[in-house]
Amino acid sequence: MVGQFPIPVVVNGAGGKMGREVVKAVAAAQDMTLLGAIDKNPAYLNEDAGSLAGIEPLEIPITNDREGMLVMAAQEKQPAVMVDFTHPDSVYDNIRAAIAYGVRPVVGTTGLSEAKIQDLAEFADKASMGCLLVPNFCIGIVLLQQAAIAASQYFDHVEIIELHHNQKADAPSGTAVKTAQMLAEFGKTYNQSQVKETEQLPGARGAIADEQIRIHSVRLPGLIAHQEVIFGAAGQIYTLRHDTTDRGCYMPGVLLAIRQVLSLKSLVYGLEKIL
């Protein structure tokens, strides 16, 4: 344990696919204590967060009272952390509320626009509060992004295909958007068109992200989370692919983020910044 006391953690979206994994991971971490669990889905109200996550009862009933939970977290001796895996529609408000109460947000929820992220960064700066936004907590994705950046020095043509389960609300995925942003950071414009293209069906060529990088989103039952970055040049194709086969893969990154956010004083965007 780094400090004398365990880090108090509140999980928002605790009944969801990711929230349940976080409850399990935090309950098993020696240096953390699960302080509370929030979820707006009425089916989970008052359910024990541990039982719902498939572990022993933790005596933490799920509440839908975000403000009440943040007030409680703010009164802890140790600075508290709110982990958010909720929904693109509510994540902005959740982050602002946590910061306003002095609770550090660790955010996995995707779908925030660049303007909203900028706004949150300014809010966190003013409050001198750490806030971590991580579109993908999986180390394999960081490695894929690093390999893509290396490849981008040599390839001028690249497209991204992201494939997810069909319960996903936002498209394109936060991971694909971040990957495109990372490839675009070096000021290179990709995919100079070779012919005049027309789309017979709108959207056929995907969405255009930063620096003309195309992102294609697939949604199917049976998928979890998958991403390909495909580089093309005369006579060769270089494909990078990452597959999530179990949501447990995100947990080392989430636990690291909970520990790291306490020493930050501003908003940080991306797991690669804290490794």
Ligand SMILES: NC(=O)C1=CN([C@@H]2O[C@H](COP(=O)(O)OP(=O)(O)OC[C@H]3O[C@@H](n4cnc5c(N)ncnc54)[C@H](OP(=O)(O)O)[C@@H]3O)[C@@H](O)[C@H]2O)C=CC1
């Ligand atoms: N950064 C990363 O590594 C990863 C990020 N994600 C992202 O995390 C988010 C959640 O994903 P996932 O767990 O699969 O989604 P789920 O739908 O399985 O879980 C979300 C849970 O949060 C609840 N919820 C929604 N809005 C609120 C709110 N305002 N307050 C409290 N609870 C709320 C939902 O209730 P209800 O069912 O009623 O909507 C649901 O129980 C998505 O944005 C996804 O893209 C997912 C995997 C990895």
Ligand SMILES: O=C(O)C1=N[C@H](C(=O)O)C[C@H](O)C1
């Ligand atoms: O919704 C998901 O499942 C995932 N969402 C994140 C994203 O949008 O990139 C991370 C991962 O791809 C799983």
